Amino acid sequence: MGSQDNEAVASNSFLADKSAKVFVAGHRGLVGSAIVEKLKQHGFTNLILRSHAELDLTRQSDVEAFFASEKPEYVIVAAAKVGGIHANNTYPADFIGINLQIQTNIIDSAYRNGSKKLLFLGSSCIYPKFAPQPIPEDALLTGTLEPTNEWYAIAKIAGIKMCQAYRIQYKWDAISGMPTNLYGPNDNFHPENSHVLPALMRRFHEAKVKGVKEVVVWGTGSPLREFLHVDDLADAVVFMMEKYSGLEHLNVGSGKEVTIKELAELMKEVVGFEGDLVWDTSKPDGTPRKLMDSSKLAGLGWTPKISLKDGLVDTYKWYSENVNQ
């Protein structure tokens, strides 16, 4: 990739102008809401935010009109069709189609309307199912994807490639970050369509409240996952906006992995559920392991701060106060 890298792409200091117009797409979601909070903490005063009802990002002409009128200087793409293993496996057309539409509309409109920099967020599922561990950035497109989320992964890979193509052809500062599995306040706690961590938090909480003795957990419990608190991710996003301008996407992980069984035991403890776990092995395990190698980002000077235990306690407090009181 080195020969195509484009030193000619101009990179601005993001943090130098706190009055710059910043569009955070998907600001009501897990990631977008944490990014908005982080930008406010940094003193940004001119955030451009649109709910899904106000602006459907799959509608090309609406997105073009929005960019033509607002002309945001910086764009962070945290809007996407997102879900856990069951949702990805059940709604493949939505996961490929909606994501391709949202990201293509935003990236193209941001470039055409003079945005200075755009950050696109992908996911660790872009890597091959049996990638080397920890997974370096250059494992991309070296093997077959995990079937339960290949539709979503293909859309995310297209987003990375679109940012690269616009850098190469237009000398435009589009970058990509690949977060590992995230969690935190404002997560999706849907019983079937969410990711494992919010799903288990809800199931254990409801079992505790109702005095149920057993809780079902999907799969064998053996898959390994790397979890990162969304506040750490938001911090990394601001860091990348300020410090990174390159062709290659950057992994953003915690560097720590747990089995799903270990996660379930920890969740049980944090929630205070005292019953038993029952494993439903008819449900898919998905990728056996996906620990990312985040040493490139660490080399630039960013490391995570929130441990899984502290993050779970924080998230359960938020859940108890905001979702299920």
Ligand SMILES: NC(=O)C1=CN([C@@H]2O[C@H](COP(=O)(O)OP(=O)(O)OC[C@H]3O[C@@H](n4cnc5c(N)ncnc54)[C@H](OP(=O)(O)O)[C@@H]3O)[C@@H](O)[C@H]2O)C=CC1
């Ligand atoms: N959660 C995770 O574990 C991980 C997430 N990521 C990435 O982070 C990004 C954000 O994910 P996350 O915050 O978890 O997802 P959420 O589902 O919590 O948030 C996504 C946001 O996008 C909005 N959105 C979806 N479709 C549209 C649309 N057509 N028009 C306008 N807005 C829309 C949603 O609004 P509404 O709900 O109203 O539709 C929601 O506010 C994604 O790119 C995802 O790939 C990466 C790795 C892991």
Ligand SMILES: C[C@H]1O[C@H](OP(=O)(O)OP(=O)(O)OC[C@H]2O[C@@H](n3cnc4c(=O)[nH]c(N)nc43)[C@H](O)[C@@H]2O)[C@@H](O)[C@@H](O)C1=O
């Ligand atoms: C972020 C990432 O998220 C997804 O990939 P995933 O990591 O496989 O996601 P998951 O959180 O849904 O599952 C993790 C593991 O946990 C097990 N598991 C147990 N019990 C429940 C449960 O109750 N719900 C869920 N969802 N999983 C459960 C489950 O069987 C699996 O072994 C992708 O779709 C992909 O698109 C992506 O990017």
